Amino acid sequence: MNGARVVTRIPPSPTGRLHIGTARTALFNYLFARHHGGRIVFRSEDTDRTRSTPEFEQEIVNGLRWLGLSWDSFSRQSENSARYTALLAQLVEEGKAYVSREPAKDDPMREVEVVRLKNAGRSIMFRDEIRGDITFDTTELGDFVIARSRTDAVYHFAVVVDDLDSGVTHVIRGEDHISNTPRQILIQEALGAPRPIYAHLPLILDERRAKMSKRSGYAVAIMDYRDEGFLPEGLVNYLVLLGWSPGGEREDFSLEELIKVFSIEGVQKSAAIWNREKLLSVNQRWMRKLSDKDFLQQLEPPRFKASWPSRQLELAVPLLKERARTFTEAKELLEGELRCVAVAPELKTATLTAKEPSDRLGITAEMLRAVEAALAGLTENASPDEVKALIMPLADAQEAKSKGSRGAMLWPLRYALSGQERSPDPFTLISILGTQESVRRIQTALDCFKS
């Protein structure tokens, strides 16, 4: 970048929760600056005193940090008003702006003093790094307001002053700011400030192609995704792919890797539509990269400790990695489909003999006894493969003998162990439950035939 040091900014307004779009814009600013060894300034744009709150500011900071982002300086516009006031006065003195007495916008009976910038109405052209040259006719802007009073700067003015003071070189922001740019350039020129390089990011739309908002039906607050059990790595990875492409076919990137490969060249021009399914899929890939230990930690173990023997919870992790796309889904699995690992099931005889409805020749019980006998020779902590090596031959023998299928044996076995029509396979189940518990459950199933 011409050898000059890059300075980008993350300027959220603390008037709401941390929005997906805000996070993505922050991410792009972060990646661009870090890629170029530059600085990032975080600026809380809290000039709207009535809507801004410390709580929102805190959530935004926490959320961005949770995603893994960082910055090199922090400031609040509310603490910089003396600077705006001074520059406002300077512009008025230089004749570039003037104080105007006029009826208040919200109450026409009251008269107020606002500061307006003198605007010659020239045509303004600026270069956008993503879209190329953009031209605006500024006459329709008129002498626009830059301060609500001599001391109360409006957003556009504060932004230009802060960008100037912190030496911002690159303004990377949402496409919705394109039309704000000419007015900010006009202020820059009045102030004699250098013009930063602009890059306007495409917007994120919902499936109705409208700007993402709460009414889109999707969560738009980053923290809601965290609470739902998404990984920051997954969110970052999905967010960066929405509107940016590395060029090749690789899709999974960590934050560190993104810093290396990120380039403004890869940023898309057109808006992207939010796709939760894809997010889920990307997130699952990151969940699978976790070690079993880390995975377990994300599950808030305290909640499961009581009903889940820790050994079995640990052994269930691979099953969770296979099925869950978020940690909320993982918990649902533990309470539903995988609950049988921790709690012995209640069995229905009809389901037990589902593959042999009339229990032809009374073989179901016979087969279960055969498995029970075989299990006696197995060590307590056998692996799924060992269990399979032991039992599969029995199932095959049964298949040949009764001209049924292996299911004739495997179905009742799996059901005896799980009590569910859908569950992990019986070998894995026996491996996790242990030989003793497995035998107990088989005996319980056998009892069904006594009555």
Added chain:
RNA sequence: GGCCCUAUCGUCUAAUGGUUAGGACAGCGCCCUCUCACGGCGUAAAUCGGGGUUCGACUCCCCGUAGGGUCACCA
């Protein structure tokens, strides 16, 4: 409506004048298999329309059309 931006499979995107237009998610089919899930293989699916420029357009230009953004003393 004015102004501005945008336009490749349903979605995210690759291909920056020459490719059988590639990948991922979702879909569908097959395989694996007692079920579920995973996995493997395969399949369907796109260059918005019309004009140019060019030997040759997804790619460059113009016009339409469509979508989006923005028109505050909110940021």
